[in-house]
Amino acid sequence: MSKILVVDDEQVMLDGCKAILTKTGYEVDTVLSTEEALRKTEVTKYDAIVTDLKLPGMTGMEFLEILKDREPEIDVIMITGYATVESAVEAMKLGAFDYLSKPFTPDELRGVVGRAIERRRLLREERSKATKNRVAFEYNMPVDLYYLPEHSWVRRITEGTVDIGIDDVFQKTIGVVTNINLPSRNTIIEQGNPCAEITGVAGRVYKFLAPVSGQIVEVNEGLKKERSLLNTDPYGKGWIARIRASNLKGELANLLSGDAMIQWWLRREIVERKTDRYVQISTLDPNFKHEIAQEPGGENIKVCFGCGICTATCPVREIDSAYNPRKIIRMVLLGMKERVLKSDFIWLCSTCYACAERCPQNVNFTNIINAIKNIAVKEGIIHPAFSAQVDLLAKHGRLYEVDEYDNWRREKLGLPTLWIGEGSAGKVFEASGLKNILPTGR
Amino acid sequence: MEYALFLGCTAPIKARNYELSTRRIADTLGIGIVDLPEFECCGFPVKSAHYESFLLMAARNLIAAEEAGLNICVLCSACAGTLVEVNRYLAENKKTRRKVLSKLGKQDGQYGFANNIQVKHLTRVLHEDVGLEKIESMIKKRLSHISLAAHYGCHYLKPSKIYDNYEDPENPHSLDELIGVTGAESVDYLAKEHCCGAGVLAINEDIALSMAQKKLASVKESGADGIVVICPFCGAMYDENQKRIEAKFRAAYDLPVLYYPQLLGLALGIDQKLLGLNMNRVKVDSLLDKLA
Numbered sequence: 184m185s186k187i188l189v190v191d192d193e194q195v196m197l198d199g200c201k202a203i204l205t206k207t208g209y210e211v212d213t214v215l216s217t218e219e220a221l222r223k224t225e226v227t228k229y230d231a232i233v234t235d236l237k238l239p240g241m242t243g244m245e246f247l248e249i250l251k252d253r254e255p256e257i258d259v260i261m262i263t264g265y266a267t268v269e270s271a272v273e274a275m276k277l278g279a280f281d282y283l284s285k286p287f288t289p290d291e292l293r294g295v296v297g298r299a300i301e302r303r304r305l306l307r308e309e310r311s312k313a314t315k316n317r318v319a320f321e322y323n324m325p326v327d328l329y330y331l332p333e334h335s336w337v338r339r340i341t342e343g344t345v346d347i348g349i350d351d352v353f354q355k356t357i358g359v360v361t362n363i364n365l366p367s368r369n370t371i372i373e374q375g376n377p378c379a380e381i382t383g384v385a386g387r388v389y390k391f392l393a394p395v396s397g398q399i400v401e402v403n404e405g406l407k408k409e410r411s412l413l414n415t416d417p418y419g420k421g422w423i424a425r426i427r428a429s430n431l432k433g434e435l436a437n438l439l440s441g442d443a444m445i446q447w448w449l450r451r452e453i454v455e456r457k458t459d460r461y462v463q464i465s466t467l468d469p470n471f472k473h474e475i476a477q478e479p480g481g482e483n484i485k486v487c488f489g490c491g492i493c494t495a496t497c498p499v500r501e502i503d504s505a506y507n508p509r510k511i512i513r514m515v516l517l518g519m520k521e522r523v524l525k526s527d528f529i530w531l532c533s534t535c536y537a538c539a540e541r542c543p544q545n546v547n548f549t550n551i552i553n554a555i556k557n558i559a560v561k562e563g564i565i566h567p568a569f570s571a572q573v574d575l576l577a578k579h580g581r582l583y584e585v586d587e588y589d590n591w592r593r594e595k596l597g598l599p600t601l602w603i604g605e606g607s608a609g610k611v612f613e614a615s616g617l618k619n620i621l622p623t624g625r
Numbered sequence: 626m627e628y629a630l631f632l633g634c635t636a637p638i639k640a641r642n643y644e645l646s647t648r649r650i651a652d653t654l655g656i657g658i659v660d661l662p663e664f665e666c667c668g669f670p671v672k673s674a675h676y677e678s679f680l681l682m683a684a685r686n687l688i689a690a691e692e693a694g695l696n697i698c699v700l701c702s703a704c705a706g707t708l709v710e711v712n713r714y715l716a717e718n719k720k721t722r723r724k725v726l727s728k729l730g731k732q733d734g735q736y737g738f739a740n741n742i743q744v745k746h747l748t749r750v751l752h753e754d755v756g757l758e759k760i761e762s763m764i765k766k767r768l769s770h771i772s773l774a775a776h777y778g779c780h781y782l783k784p785s786k787i788y789d790n791y792e793d794p795e796n797p798h799s800l801d802e803l804i805g806v807t808g809a810e811s812v813d814y815l816a817k818e819h820c821c822g823a824g825v826l827a828i829n830e831d832i833a834l835s836m837a838q839k840k841l842a843s844v845k846e847s848g849a850d851g852i853v854v855i856c857p858f859c860g861a862m863y864d865e866n867q868k869r870i871e872a873k874f875r876a877a878y879d880l881p882v883l884y885y886p887q888l889l890g891l892a893l894g895i896d897q898k899l900l901g902l903n904m905n906r907v908k909v910d911s912l913l914d915k916l917a
Contacts, residue, residue, distance in 0.1 A: 264715035286673075374845055462822050498820045502835045530828045533836065534673070534703075535820035547784065555675045560674040568827040572670045580636035580665040588640060596901070597647055599660050601637055606665045608682060614728040615678040617671070 186227065189263070190220045190234035190246070191262070193283045200233060203289040204296060209316045214245040217246040224250065224257075231258045231280070231299040235290075236270055244274060258299040262287075263375075271375060272437040275332050276447065278454075286375060291377070296390040298356035300329040302333075305355060312366060323351050324448065325418050332447055334393040337438060347394055348422040349381075349413060360410045364487050365402045366424060379423055391423065395434045400620045401425040435554060467518035475515060477498065478557050481548025486513050493538035493548045499531050506531040508538055508548045515555070524559040532568045560620055570621055573612065578582045580606015626754060627657030628698035629690045630706065630743075633857070634666050635773035636700045639865070642901030647747060647885035649900060653893050654755055654763065663689035664848035667704040668711070683711035684725045687744070688822060691736050695798050696743040698750050702856035703824075706780035707747040709789045712739045746781050748855045748885060749791065752799040757806050763890070765894030766807030770915050773888070774849040775800040776840065778859045779820050794818070803885060804853055807892035811853075816843035823858035837862040838870045841878045851912050853888055858883060864906045881909040892917065 187209045189200045197213035204211045212227065214220045216237055224232070232250065236243035247259050259282040263271040271282040280302070280350065315382040324330065329337040333352035337345045345502045349357075362382035372378040378392040378399075402424045406412055406552035412421040428434070439447050493508035500506050505528045514523050523529065529552060538548040559565070574580055612618040630651075636644050651658050668682030687708060690697045699705035715722045716739035723733045745753070751760065760792065783792040792799055795818065804811040822836030841863065845854055854860045864882035871877055890900040902909050 210798055240674050275841070404717050498822075498836055498839075500824060501839075502832045503829070506832075530834065531825055532673070533779075533820050533822060533824035533833075535779040535824065536794075537779075537820070539784050549784070553676070556674045565674070566828065569671075569674050572827070574674075576666050576670065581638075582666060582670060582810065583638040585638065593637070593641065596641060598637070598641065599646060599649070601664055607685065608665060609730075611681045611685065612678055617675045617678045620675070 184208065184210045184211070185201055185230040185303075186210045187296060188220060188223060188227075188229045190215075190217060190232065190238070190243075192216065192235065192238055196235070200292060203292050207293050207296075209296070209300075210373065217241040218245070220246065221249065224254070226453055229257065230303055233260045233262065233283075233296065234239055235262045235264075236282075237264060241355060244528055245268065245275070247274055249277055249323040256384065260295055260299060260302060263368050268399050269375075272331060275334070276439060277415045278450070279511075280333060283373075290388040291600045294387055297387050298353070298389065298466070301356040301358070302352065315413070324444070326441065326444070328418070329435050329440040330444055331392065331394045331438055332393060332444075337394045337435065338422075340425065341429075343428055344400065345395060345397075345426050345428055345431065346422045347424055347426060348365075349391060349417050353391075354391075354414055354417045354421075355415050357381060357386050357387075357389050361412055364407055368399055368402060370399045372399060372426065374430075374437065394438060395530060396430055397426040397428040399424050400427050431570075452596060462517060462519065466521060471518045471523070472528045474520075474558060475551065475554045478554035480547065481554030483544065483546045484512070486544045486550055487516070487546045488544060489513065490543060492541050492543065492545070496537045496541050497534050498535060498537065502529065508552075511555075512546070512548070512551070512624040515551075522553060524562060524564050529555050529559065530568070530583070560617075563620070565621065573617065573621060576606075577609040577612055577618075578605065580604070580608045626655065627659060627695060627746060628750065629661045629664070629693060629695040630658045631667070631697050631699040631701075631704055631744075632660075633699070633701035633704040633714075633839075634670075634860070635857040639701075640860050640884070642887060642904040643860060644859055644882040644883055645801075645899070645901040645904075646890045646895075647700060649895050650886045650890050650893060653890075653895060654699075654760070656750070656755065659693065659695055660779070661693055661695075661848050664891070667701075667707040669703045669707040672707065674857055675832045675894060679707070680711055680715070680721070680725050681728055683707050685729055687712050687738055687742065688729065688731060690744075691738070691742050697746065698879050699744060699746050700857065701860060702746060705744065706783075706787065707779045708744040712742065712744050730854070736755060748781060749801065750802060751885075751889070751893035752795050752803055753865045757802055759836055760803070760889070761806050764807065765893045766892055766916075768892050768916055769808045770810050771850045771912055772812045772848065773804055773883070774814050774844040774847060774852045774853045775804055776820070776821070776852050776859055776863070777815070778782040778854065779824075781855060800853065800855060800885065804888065807888055809888065809892075811849050812849045814843050814847035814849065819843070821856075821859040822863040823862050824887070826862070834870050834873055837866060838874050838876070841867065841870060841880060842876065849880070850915065851909070853881055853883050855885050867907050879907065879911075880886065881905065881907050881912050883909065883912070894903055 187204055192215055201213050234243050242418055243293055250257055261271055261274045261279045261282040264285050280299050282393055283295055315560045336350050337344050337347055364380035366378050366574050372393040374396045377516055378393040381389045404421050472484050475484045477494055491509045493501055511617040531554045536549050585601045585603050664686055669678040670677040726733050777800055778796050782792050785794050800810040816839055819840045822833035824832035852863055887900045
């Protein structure tokens with residue numbers, strides 16, 4: 184059962200929310216202050232938090248920032264009173280999932296909490312799948328629009344006219360649309376206030392909040408005939424209404440667009456732990472390639488021009504695409520040191536040297552991957568199979584332990600016996616420093 | 626013609642048939658073999674992760690041979706690659722050589738590595754030092770009627786630079802010629818240059834077995850009666866693991882896998898029992914029947 188925490192300084196408000204959400208099937212806790220809420224979130228994991236934006240002591244916005252800092256994935260829904268639409272939009276920029284304007288109906292509360300829970304479920308489902316399906320919940324937002332993030336968009340048509348519609352996250356969290364209540368022509372709408380109602384399966388009603396203020400000059404009649412357009416083409420044929428905006432310049436400033444939207448989007452991807460899909464400049468180490476070039480065998484890393492012959496030749500790559508020499512070199516040249524060293528794929532080389540023989544630049548990828556592994560080991564990143572081999576060598580001087588029985592069998596075949604004992608590999612590892620690097624300090 | 630025989634880790638424990646047949650053909654061909662008690666692991670297993678340990682391990686084996694005044698003949702291709710590479714590297718790199726010798730408690734100036742000793746894989750010894758002509762002159766029984774797929778593996782020829790481009794790894798011929806000299810036919814097949822996968826076996830068994838399977842399927846398709854290998858790792862992949870691969874890929878290959886000295890031993894008229902043919906995991910009866 185999903186757990187919800189409601190924060191408000193009015194007991195009557197808390198009781199009302201608790202009654203509605205409990206009846207919907209959630210487990211609900213309520214608290215009267217943000218301080219109490221922070222204590223509660225330390226011991227209990229909530230699926231969503233509903234909080235008033237204006238609270239005594241710490242503001243809802245400060246509370247949001249602390250929460251997001253502590254638990255970036257938590258979905259927070261802000262409740263706003265009159266004249267605080269701008270703050271609510273600001274809260275969404277800071278990472279709030281959505282907001283509700285007072286007064287709100289039980290359906291509106293259920294709708295917005297339901298969307299947050301659904302979003303969480305989709306993410307959880309996506310993570311439980313094999314890595315192949317990791318991009319199942321990918322955002323797909325055109326860059327030329329203005330967004331009220333995770334809710335709606337605005338497209339400029341002419342100087343004062345815009346189209347509005349629902350965005351990707353809204354679309355994905357409401358599921359199949361069963362009914363749409365569109366506003367009538369000439370209706371005056373206000374930014375941040377509901378202007379349409381969308382009903383999903385199970386009869387749950389979602390309020391669509393106007394991203395800008397103005398007069399509706401046209402509604403998308405096509406949506407009434409074909410509701411599925413909201414799901415299949417939310418940025419195109421699924422538009423909701425055309426507005427003659429009354430304060431476009433001022434209100435667009437409340438929304439996100441261009442670089443700001445991309446930043447928000449990337450922040451969201453990081454929160455959702457999808458970082459391996461991106462190269463984050465802050466995590467790059469431009470010296471990585473130089474470090475490899477210093478290692479024996481790594482000298483030619485910098486002359487690779489990415490022709491991909493190594494990859495085309497690689498017999499391991501033929502079996503498992505996780506091992507891709509060209510990709511590994513690209514990652515190295517970009518400086519993705521941490522990700523390369525910590526990856527499993529660096530240990531997959533079969534050392535067949537096919538890549539080395541065919542490389543037109545004499546890069547010798549087999550030696551490059553050895554240089555990478557040498558650096559990994561120095562940094563304490565060691566494959567267990569390697570540790571096990573070193574262990575055997577240190578104990579027996581060979582990869583196999585030889586005992587009296589082995590020698591008895593050899594003698595029976597007329598083969599000379601083998602020495603039994605420690606050998607000198609242990610001492611060699613001591614002299615080379617390998618002994619101190621291995622986790623067990625062998 | 627005398628060599629220090631470098632067995633490596635795998636051959637004396639997991640491929641005694643390889644070692645046994647090597648010693649028998651060496652006796653017959655007049656190749657002198659010396660077993661040096663100082664020989665240990667060549668260092669190959671640690672090359673990928675700790676280069677300095679790799680150098681030290683290889684160097685101490687090379688030093689043992691140099692002190693004995695013997696060139697090295699190697700059974701395992703990975704060991705051969707390692708010892709050839711380090712032998713040359715230490716001969717050419719004074720600074721590293723001094724450091725390595727110091728760590729091994731040896732004095733610089735006493736050892737010349739590649740300047741003093743040579744390291745060769747057994748196959749190269751047979752092809753280059755003994756020579757096809759001499760081998761042919763000693764053949765007692767031509768192994769006609771059998772066709773075999775030569776598997777060169779990787780480290781016997783690659784990286785070609787460390788072997789002074791002895792042979793083109795893309796178009797090798799030495800093992801084919803050595804098979805041919807026995808009277809058997811060496812067949813061409815699509816996956817001839819493919820790696821056996823042993824190098825990745827300890828890390829990812831699925832990948833390793835899939836790589837070996839590709840070769841087995843290709844050899845089977847060529848119509849060869851069996852495979853000839855020259856490395857105990859390749860032998861382990863194709864012989865020891867053949868049943869597992871057949872079960873995993875629901876295929877039937879039933880391909881006998883011979884170490885080259887076993888094949889040559891048959892042609893030299895050496896008793897089958899002395900060649901360790903009974904130790905091969907995939908029964909070689911079908912081959913022997915054809916030769917009868």
